[in-house]
Amino acid sequence: MSRFDGLVAVVTGGASGIGAAVVHVLRAEGCEVAVLDRDVSGVDGGPGVLPVTCDVTDEESVVRGVETAVVAYGGVDVVVNCAGVGAAGTVADNADDEWRRVWEVNVLGTARVTRTCLPYLRRSRAASVVNVGSVAGTQGLPQRALYSATKGAVHALTRAMAADHLREGIRVNTVAPGTADTPWVGRLLAAADDPAAERAALEARQPHGRLVSADEVAQAVAYLASPGAGSTTGVTLAVDGGMDHVVLRPPAS
Known part of the structure; x- marks a missing residue:
């Protein structure tokens, strides 16, 4: 049996980027997945x-979306909160409305x-919530004041x-990615x-x-x-090529 046989997951932001990859991995391991996103036109709604x-x-x-998943699959065992938006700039660069918009989605x-x-x-019988944080929530990155505040939250x-x-x-x-190869980074x-x-x-700023x-x-x-991670709770798992915990010496010239 696969790890997720008989389990049901709700994945927000599951239509693209990290969320879409999560949907693929969970489904491949036997999970039935409800993909919650503002635009699901590109989602392959095949079996499961x-x-x-x-x-x-x-x-x-949100209530309608979750109820739709429950009606279809009978319950919810796993919640993966991938839905998020980015923001660039210092604390002076985003107006209050932008702070509210990003906070509303991410937090x-x-x-x-x-x-x-x-x-x-x-x-x-196997309830789990996984939130998507960021290395920006643990490290001080330039031009990421608003985004960092939401991910720290x-x-x-x-x-x-x-x-x-x-x-x-x-x-x-929580899983905390470093800078990932996603559509948002592509737009930046x-x-x-x-x-x-x-x-x-x-x-270059990621050690690997x-x-x-x-x-x-x-995968994280x-x-x-x-x-199988039944004794793991309250942790932040970094997937950042060592950015949060590893300091390398400069390469030899």
């Missing part, structure tokens, strides 16, 4: 994959989806939820004055010298979500 239009900033949309969206799923998670929220729900049999963890690179130089700089792949993040999510 249910595309559900959902906006994580809207309470009614409140995570809380909103999780609390909607709680009644079903409490009935599960996701990390703190993860630990608090882990404490609140452990005795209910619900584990809560495309907007740079010198995309090739910007990509080289992003690759390249961008993190979406599949590498998805699958571990944290799996019943």
